[in-house]
Amino acid sequence: MATKRRPLRPTPSSTNMNFRPGGADVNRNESKGTRPTAPPSSVREILVMMIMYACKKTIFFDTNLKVALYLGSLFLVSLIGDFIPYPKTYFARSDNLFNVYFVKVGWGWTLLMTVPFLAMTSYTLCCGDIKKVLQHHMPRIVIATFFWYFWTKMFNVIETSYGRCTVKGFGTKSTCLKAGYLWNGFDISGHAFILIHSSLVLIEEARPIVKWECIKDYLRNEMHDRSVAEHSSTNPLRNLSEEQITNLKFLYGRLTPVIRTLFIGMAMLQLLWDIMLVGTMLYYHHMIEKVVSGIIAILTWYFTYRFWYRTSLLPDPAGSGAFFYQRENRETFIYTRRPTMTTAAPSTSVGCRCNVPGGSSGLAAPPTFMGMPLYTNPSSQASTSNRGLEMDS
Numbered sequence: 001m002a003t004k005r006r007p008l009r010p011t012p013s014s015t016n017m018n019f020r021p022g023g024a025d026v027n028r029n030e031s032k033g034t035r036p037t038a039p040p041s042s043v044r045e046i047l048v049m050m051i052m053y054a055c056k057k058t059i060f061f062d063t064n065l066k067v068a069l070y071l072g073s074l075f076l077v078s079l080i081g082d083f084i085p086y087p088k089t090y091f092a093r094s095d096n097l098f099n100v101y102f103v104k105v106g107w108g109w110t111l112l113m114t115v116p117f118l119a120m121t122s123y124t125l126c127c128g129d130i131k132k133v134l135q136h137h138m139p140r141i142v143i144a145t146f147f148w149y150f151w152t153k154m155f156n157v158i159e160t161s162y163g164r165c166t167v168k169g170f171g172t173k174s175t176c177l178k179a180g181y182l183w184n185g186f187d188i189s190g191h192a193f194i195l196i197h198s199s200l201v202l203i204e205e206a207r208p209i210v211k212w213e214c215i216k217d218y219l220r221n222e223m224h225d226r227s228v229a230e231h232s233s234t235n236p237l238r239n240l241s242e243e244q245i246t247n248l249k250f251l252y253g254r255l256t257p258v259i260r261t262l263f264i265g266m267a268m269l270q271l272l273w274d275i276m277l278v279g280t281m282l283y284y285h286h287m288i289e290k291v292v293s294g295i296i297a298i299l300t301w302y303f304t305y306r307f308w309y310r311t312s313l314l315p316d317p318a319g320s321g322a323f324f325y326q327r328e329n330r331e332t333f334i335y336t337r338r339p340t341m342t343t344a345a346p347s348t349s350v351g352c353r354c355n356v357p358g359g360s361s362g363l364a365a366p367p368t369f370m371g372m373p374l375y376t377n378p379s380s381q382a383s384t385s386n387r388g389l390e391m392d393s
Contacts, residue, residue, distance in 0.1 A: 036224050038217065052209075052260060055267035059206055066203075067298055070196055070277075074294045077278075078287035091279035103191055103276050107148050110198040113269055114205050115141055117262040118318070120255045121208040125321025127240065128247035132322075139315040140304075144201050147300045151197075152190050155293070159185035189285040189293040195277040196297035202270045204305045208319045209263045211326050212256070218325065219249055236323045244322060 041049075080086075090096055102109060122137035123130065163185020165176035173183045222237040222245065224230075237245065281290065309317040319326050 059267040077281040092283040106194045124251040127244035136316040155188040189290045192293040195273045199273045200301040
């Protein structure tokens with residue numbers, strides 16, 4: 001004989017409710033601890049996230065491995081080409097479209113994408129403080145431009161000073177070329193330097209986009225915590241003032257679509273530089289000229305982004321600001337650094353590097369989907385970890 005089923009959801013009068021009652025009768029203290037959920041994503045936003053995910057996978061390929069591939073291919077591919085000429089293609093022509101309109105003005109294209117991206121991301125992360133942007137972030141582009149100008153001019157000086165004309169009687173490069181002869185000198189590849197230098201700068205300056213979407217969740221949770229006077233939150237925004245929160249919310253909402261567009265352009269440009277570098281390996285300069293050029297470009301990148309910007313000297317690395325939202329980005333923030341963006345003591349909201357694995361909170365990295373965390377509340381992560389430990393035991 002069938003018995004009467006027990007209802008799946010108990011009535012409001014039941015004392016074993018598994019959810020918090022809502023409505024106008026709930027006072028302020030009872031609502032404390034609940035968090036607002038994110039609004040549903042539209043089809044357009046999902047498509048944009050898919051494109052962003054693909055671009056991140058392209059531009060954030062393991063940098064150390066990419067540097068090794070640069071040096072190895074410059075040596076091996078160029079060495080083979082010195083003895084066995086490669087079949088001629090469109091890229092072998094010096095007047096090809098990509099060489100004339102992109103490579104020859106490569107640093108200009110790099111600045112065109114990088115400068116507005118750097119300005120918008122750093123302005124947002126500094127909560128609208130333009131002085132900090134100019135002091136802590138813009139100098140990176142000035143330094144990169146200085147090294148580009150210095151080394152390209154130095155390459156020209158070396159070729160001019162340590163070369164000779166194919167015909168005797170012409171002691172300078174300019175007179176030799178005007179006479180219609182060739183000048184034989186140690187021509188360090190300026191194209192290889194520009195392409196590698198530009199690619200590495202694009203990769204480093206694009207790092208603020210990592211975890212960028214999490215800022216929206218942090219903003220929503222922090223505004224809720226402040227509305228219910230919650231003071232035990234581990235939100236990275238908890239030390240920001242009300243004015244900074246307001247500026248961050250406005251700038252993030254207004255600039256994020258443009259920042260995403262610029263990042264997609266940076267990823268496509270970085271891919272183009274890698275393709276054109278392959279063409280340079282195959283058809284231009286001798287092996288030693290390209291290897292020396294690549295070594296100089298890589299040492300310049302390492303000195304600035306991996307050594308200088310991680311010390312207590314200005315400028316700060318890309319992604320730092322009035323708060324610290326990239327806790328899991330250990331590759332960029334791996335060394336201890338005195339916080340220069342704020343006078344407060346180092347904490348999880350300060351843009352300083354710490355040697356704590358997995359971030360300053362001491363928690364393991366949360367599970368992600370397409371680069372986005374499945375949850376942003378550290379307490380949820382801790383409770384999930386504790387449940388997993390209990391099940392294992």
